[in-house]
Amino acid sequence: MFMGASTKKGYDIASKSRKIVRSLIENKIRHLSPQERSIIERIVHSTADTEYADITKMSGDFVSESIDSIVKGKDILTDINMVKVGINKYFGDIKCYINHENTVELAQKENITRTAAAMKIAMFEGFEGIVVIGNSPTALFEVLNLVEDHEMKVQSVVGVPVGFVGAAESKKALQKSKIPHLVTEGPKGGTPVAVAVVNSLINLKKEF
């Protein structure tokens, strides 16, 4: 059903919410494609924060590359388990290596964060697909390095880390790269934003 709803009551609430969201932000997103508008509406639905209509930016190839990856059933890689758990109804694999047996050891050895080490583990494991960073700026910087060094096969990046230390900078760096991407400019972002984007991409065929 619509936007994760599994009952009539849930569907009614989601529909009403979507109408309210649309009325609040339609002027801000009028210039975007229907798919891009749908993604941003779902972010605002999930966060109740209309500022996301201003700060969410996508490269022109983000939607097409992401849907291509999803249609092909490639992996989705998340930085933390909260993001993984929120993604619904994907027939491919959703990977998160934060609790992999080698992650902490690698992080300590290289003096990097656990989430950054988890990106390296993903690369060692042959990851290919969409990277979804909902929390960790250092994980996003690591992905940018690994792609630049041609070590990681990334079709698109949902780059919405959150916080006052490095998040804005990591998203600027992603925007400067050639990787198809979605970012939330500035310090804001987080798990619900990341989850909203990916679930919206998975549902895009049904919604249009």
Place this chain on the structure above:
Amino acid sequence: MFMGASTKKGYDIASKSRKIVRSLIENKIRHLSPQERSIIERIVHSTADTEYADITKMSGDFVSESIDSIVKGKDILTDINMVKVGINKYFGDIKCYINHENTVELAQKENITRTAAAMKIAMFEGFEGIVVIGNSPTALFEVLNLVEDHEMKVQSVVGVPVGFVGAAESKKALQKSKIPHLVTEGPKGGTPVAVAVVNSLINLKKEF
């Protein structure tokens, strides 16, 4: 370690972030207890949204009742799995009945949402402890009804559902009740806020 960090690098970032957060909101939360300030700082750290220093409100007994429940190892009940997964290092049980075998059937039978039905299932299963609502206003309304009818044993409620349909109203209703509570007034809230509050409560002894 501090605020979920498991490496030196992660600890350094969390410490730096906490200092920035403190400088941004200290004037707004000066009148609160050290424990209450710590909870709000962690919410702002997790969301990068200083508005939470204005809209987060706790009843005077929220911290003491919540810590009492945690010390006694009582259950923590969440509305959705994303919230459950984000809670770290609790030695008691964290329950979520959204995927329980009877939840969807009960929701359809009573024409309620799945998250509201999950609260009823928790009650049938003998839940006692802290209720954490990170997403669903209908789940929060259900808890208020069940407590009013003396059917559910709730020591405190973290009531931070999000959205434009019912969230603000459900939190107002919680504030009017006698249940020890924390809310975020208005439509904002969500998983990271809920998780920040509970992890802060679990860590409070260590932080002070």
